[in-house]
Amino acid sequence: MVKNRPTARKSSAASPRLPGRPGADSPELRPRLLDAALACYVRDGVAATSLRAIAREADVTPALLHYYFGGGEQLLQAVVEERLVPAIDGLREALPPEATDVAGLVAAFVHGIGEIVARHPWLPALWVREVLCEGGALRDFLLRRVGPQIPVLLAQRFAQAQRQGALNPDLDPRLLVVSLIGLTLFPAASAPIWRSLFGADDIDAAALRGHTIALLDRGLGIG
Amino acid sequence: MVKNRPTARKSSAASPRLPGRPGADSPELRPRLLDAALACYVRDGVAATSLRAIAREADVTPALLHYYFGGGEQLLQAVVEERLVPAIDGLREALPPEATDVAGLVAAFVHGIGEIVARHPWLPALWVREVLCEGGALRDFLLRRVGPQIPVLLAQRFAQAQRQGALNPDLDPRLLVVSLIGLTLFPAASAPIWRSLFGADDIDAAALRGHTIALLDRGLGIG
DNA sequence: TGTACATCAGTGAACGCGCGTTCACTGATGTAC
């Protein structure tokens, strides 16, 4: 049993001032450790990342990582809570809260994803990759914490719009959510590949957004 | 230097009949090893799969795996050549060889992906996941062996159709290829997740295909 | 202020474990005669 782990100590907020050195582990260290872990997860995948690799990335001893987080699984959980959750909260807040027309809702989603990607370039690849892993820790996180908040909610709004005749009746409202993610997160996650494959250095975020909106708006036809 | 590895022996085809037991390693064993490796790659990811895990999956000693393939990297290459390449060849053959209208080409692609997924249910998740990994072995494979054959070729055909006014001018022909993959492979790869998220047991392969074609044909509008 | 002491963030070395790989060996199965 480790007794004086920083995370544990800090959570007991009302501790009386004791004699001796007050705990004040350097405030820049913990975020730096989280960033190093995130970088490793993004580069190599969560399952293939060792604690020692993260320690090397942060130029720190493995014992320090264990001291701060208590182990690999807890470190992953900390990265999820303090890096992933805030990033995804940004998306939920970007969606219009009240009933809007489908085009506006979809445009808000596409723009929201674009902004998330601009602010957190690491997110799409990590997300798409880890959520597709059968045993992935992020998969559970998606199903429990994100799924009910964004995809299910979107699907309900699409279904309602379709009942009112404001959406292509041949679409499935639930699959439309999947299509939206496939048209936004997946291209963002695979950007390095198609850029290299097509030599497409001229395609920036705005071009990608314009293309996606045009496809969703009218499909392949020439309108 | 291992001398009598089966792969090596079999490749020297013109060896004279020597006295002694002729080499005849059981013909069912090698495919079984490849299948076990593939199953582990799909379940846990390539980077997180150990040779010993594959050996356990195949109920075989690690030494046997090494004897057959010479190491983890060669085993992965064998799985790529003998499992991945044939599966993807199926897609290229499904695409119409001659100039066709955009709708027909896209429909052939969507149907082709659908058939591949039906025949090789493991492919989408493995594909999407490993291709998005920065250091992934499959990423190189995509860029070298698949990219020039399918995506680049499709993009060229789309660009030509667009010049002739047969494609929505606001689309980017290259990004349209990315969109197509995002609308087909990604939903297939994430099917277990959205099925569980939406309780969508009623959506089968045909429904997914119909939805995708409808979205590509007319977009969100009610036509 | 100066001195003694308590605290605790962080360390270095060691642990047991599973990994990929090696290699001397086995024993079933073929050929030679």
Added chain:
DNA sequence: TGTACATCAGTGAACGCGCGTTCACTGATGTAC
């Protein structure tokens, strides 16, 4: 046909290594007086 022998697919045990974790320890920094 029967016997001796050559072959080689596959094995079992061991190797060095990097892993996650542990724990006695250090030493800078605070408090007590």
